[in-house]
Each structure stands twice: as structure tokens, then as C-alpha cells.
Amino acid sequence: MAAEDSGTATLQLLGCWRLAVSGRAVAVPGRDQRVIAAVALLDARPRRQLAEILWADGSRGHAQANLRVNLSDIRRHHPGILADSDPLVLLPGVDVDVASLRRLPVIIDRATDRAQLWVWLEFARRAELLPGWFESWLDFEQERVRQQRLSALDGLGRRFLGFGDADGALTAAAIALDAEPWRESSYELQMRAHMLAGNRALALRVYESARSMLLREMDVEPAPILTNLAHELRYDGPA
Structure with a gap:
């Protein structure tokens, strides 16, 4: 299910990880959950820095490649969540x-x-x-x-x-x-x-x-x- 309406998205990080759009829970793979959670919690971070934080045990190139793949998945399936920007931020309509x-x-x-x-x-x-x-x-x-x-x-x-x-x-x-x-x-x-x-x-x-x-x-x-x-x-x- 795509998060098409950015004004109705809510992200729960307390108690459990949950993304809901128009009141309905959205299934998000764990690898994409990590990226969305990090963007929500770490304020505005440049993509390069966020990649190195999330994949600290790998090479810089490998980390950046992983982030590109995750961002592509998130934008394709949940376009109302992340802004297409650098630094990465949530869209204004997402309540956390x-x-x-x-x-x-x-x-x-x-x-x-x-x-x-x-x-x-x-x-x-x-x-x-x-x-x-x-x-x-x-x-x-x-x-x-x-x-x-x-x-x-x-x-x-x-x-x-x-x-x-x-x-x-x-x-x-x-x-x-x-x-x-x-x-x-x-x-x-x-x-x-x-x-x-x-x-x-x-x-x-x-x-x-x-x-x-x-x-x-x-x-x-x-x-x-x-x-x-x-x-x-x-x-x-x-x-």
C-alpha cells in the first residue's frame, strides 16, 4: 500500500514500529523501517552521513549503495513519507x-x-x-x-x-x-x-x-x- 496522502501519515516509534496511512497500517520491510526511523530521529542528515551511520561496519561505497536501494523502495511504495532532498527529512505531513x-x-x-x-x-x-x-x-x-x-x-x-x-x-x-x-x-x-x-x-x-x-x-x-x-x-x- 502506498502512502499517497502525506497529510494522513502517522509514524509510531514508541512501543513498536508502525506506519499508518489514513488510519490503516502499512507493511514496510525491516530494511526500510531502519531508514525511515533514522531519518525521523536523527534530524536532517546528509545522505552520505546517514548511510555511514546505518551501515557502519561496511565500506563507504557499500553503505551508500544500500541507502540508494532503500530510498528507491521507500519512494516507490510509500511516496508520501520521505522528501526527495539532501539532507534527508520526513515530509511535513508525517506525524511522529x-x-x-x-x-x-x-x-x-x-x-x-x-x-x-x-x-x-x-x-x-x-x-x-x-x-x-x-x-x-x-x-x-x-x-x-x-x-x-x-x-x-x-x-x-x-x-x-x-x-x-x-x-x-x-x-x-x-x-x-x-x-x-x-x-x-x-x-x-x-x-x-x-x-x-x-x-x-x-x-x-x-x-x-x-x-x-x-x-x-x-x-x-x-x-x-x-x-x-x-x-x-x-x-x-x-x-
Whole structure:
């Protein structure tokens, strides 16, 4: 199926690789998926440089020949995806979910609807860049997206607290901790969410669990903000 209408193409790179045109999934060979993903993630790169990134273990001539073949296939079968340019870029009408993740902090800060926060939380839950892809050129991009995802989850948790939604904050923190078990900002979210729900004992249990893990795994005490929260909880201060 050709991507003939560039205004309706969506490229999913978070959770899995998927190209859809007018809402219908498009079958794309793995070799072409690599090229499209690289163009989407690496900004505008000259063709020569992109070829050397994607085929780093071969000769320059072999890499450039491979790229020419892939580009020919993509333009023949999916003409609405890549611009015929150098540097290579996606056409303006192609929506990429990674761009949505990058915009998420601003969207979260402006959110006025708690239900919409839950929609974005589900988006952040699956926002892992191309899981199962193990390529050296992708390592940095995967780590960058991971940090963007964790930051978005922190922001969602804080907004849920602002809306008085303890369950939302706890869910955001749990997703973040599943990805990074020593993330102290997520433990803070958990503590504050339990406090919001009136579960002071559970908030203290979170602190003790976090402290035990940080000492065991990292040989560090919790951040002062966690320790201060625990102190206020123990002595019934203005937590």
C-alpha cells in the first residue's frame, strides 16, 4: 500500500514500529523501517552521513549503495513519507509520536482536564523507543527518549496531585520506578500521593523501602526532601 496522502501519515516509534496511512497500517520491510526511523530521529542528515551511520561496519561505497536501494523502495511504495532532498527529512505531513513526547511537558502544564491526563499517562506508559532494536546508532536516542519519558511521568504525577487525584500520581510514579527503581522524585510522588489519600503509614513505608534500596544498591541516603517528608510524618508536622 502506498502512502499517497502525506497529510494522513502517522509514524509510531514508541512501543513498536508502525506506519499508518489514513488510519490503516502499512507493511514496510525491516530494511526500510531502519531508514525511515533514522531519518525521523536523527534530524536532517546528509545522505552520505546517514548511510555511514546505518551501515557502519561496511565500506563507504557499500553503505551508500544500500541507502540508494532503500530510498528507491521507500519512494516507490510509500511516496508520501520521505522528501526527495539532501539532507534527508520526513515530509511535513508525517506525524511522529516521538515529537508528541517531546511536547508533553508543556501539554501537561496547561492541562485543565484530569481525564486528559489519564490519556497522556497511557501514552507515557508505552513510550519506550523501538524496544527490541539493538543498534549502536540508536543507543543515544533511546536513552534520550527514556529521560524524556521519565520527566513526563514526573510532570504527570505532579499534575495529578494538583487535581487531588492520588491514584493518578501513584500510577505515574509506579511506571517511572519500573523503568528506574532509584528515581527519588518518583518516591516523593508516591509519598505525597499517600499523604493526599490520608495514608500516612503507607507514605512512611515508601520512605523506608526507598531508603533501604538506595543504601543497598547505591550506598547513599535518600535526598533531603524525602527525609524531611518522613520526619514531618513521624512527628505529625506540616507535611
